[in-house]
Amino acid sequence: MKTTIVLLGPPGAGKGTQGEKLTDEFGYTRLSTGDMLREAVRNGTELGKKAKEYMDSGALVPNDLIINLMKEKIAGIKGGVLLDGFPRTVEQADALAEQLDVDLALNFDVADEELVQRLTQRRSCPNCNAVYHLVTKKPAKDGVCDKCGAELYQRDDDKEATVRNRLEVYRKNTMPLIDYYKKKGTLVTIEGTGDINKIFEQVKKAIQ
Numbered sequence: 743m744k745t746t747i748v749l750l751g752p753p754g755a756g757k758g759t760q761g762e763k764l765t766d767e768f769g770y771t772r773l774s775t776g777d778m779l780r781e782a783v784r785n786g787t788e789l790g791k792k793a794k795e796y797m798d799s800g801a802l803v804p805n806d807l808i809i810n811l812m813k814e815k816i817a818g819i820k821g822g823v824l825l826d827g828f829p830r831t832v833e834q835a836d837a838l839a840e841q842l843d844v845d846l847a848l849n850f851d852v853a854d855e856e857l858v859q860r861l862t863q864r865r866s867c868p869n870c871n872a873v874y875h876l877v878t879k880k881p882a883k884d885g886v887c888d889k890c891g892a893e894l895y896q897r898d899d900d901k902e903a904t905v906r907n908r909l910e911v912y913r914k915n916t917m918p919l920i921d922y923y924k925k926k927g928t929l930v931t932i933e934g935t936g937d938i939n940k941i942f943e944q945v946k947k948a949i950q
């Protein structure tokens with residue numbers, strides 16, 4: 743079984759959704775830079791104060807902040823790890839390669855209009871970071887997290903104009919990582935549209 747997995751793909755491709763399922767079923771530690779940054783913003787830490795304006799506009803947070811953050815987090819990990827939202831630039835991927843060998847880069851391919859629809863209708867849990875969708879993955883009780891009972895919210899960067907900017911930023915800065923991992927022989931691309939559980943079957947095959 744693969745032990746160091748990078749989840750790649752545009753905003754809304756299902757990295758969090760499939761990562762959560764992998765963690766629940768196989769016990770991977772999931773490190774999501776987006777979740778860490780949102781927590782830092784909520785707690786008003788130095789990192790949060792520096793990251794907020796980039797995140798609100800859909801831009802990437804500067805590489806040095808992210809690389810320092812992840813270096814520290816990765817150093818404490820034992821066992822299988824899922825990296826969700828990191829690396830997002832070639833500079834971040836090079837920094838990661840100095841610390842860890844990536845076994846598998848799992849890339850989710852989804853069309854832009856589907857991504858916009860998904861993100862504008864996403865609802866997130868501020869407490870346990872579970873993700874829902876108003877149509878395709880509704881919580882059992884409206885507005886309440888199934889897992890921990892917290893009140894769900896809409897992320898500030900899930901408004902349509904910001905989502906479209908995030909897609910541009912993805913194309914310019916993160917898409918080159920598809921070739922980066924293809925050259926290393928670790929890339930597997932999965933069609934990320936359709937039933938969440940059927941996609942998870944493909945994910946399970948890829949990690950074997």
Ligand code: AP5
Binds near residue numbers: 875
């Ligand atoms: P981050 O939180 O990482 O956002 P993202 O990459 O844009 O990814 P998302 O969380 O939006 O999408 P996802 O692929 O996880 O999709 P999900 O499973 O939720 O980053 C946010 C910001 O932080 C960045 O913009 C940047 O500013 C900063 N940042 C983070 N990392 C950084 C880094 N390394 N460097 C610099 N800056 C960084 O699914 C989306 C929705 O679709 C949900 O509602 C879900 O229920 C639904 N859904 C999922 N699968 C399906 C399906 N098959 N069919 C229908 N609906 C589905």
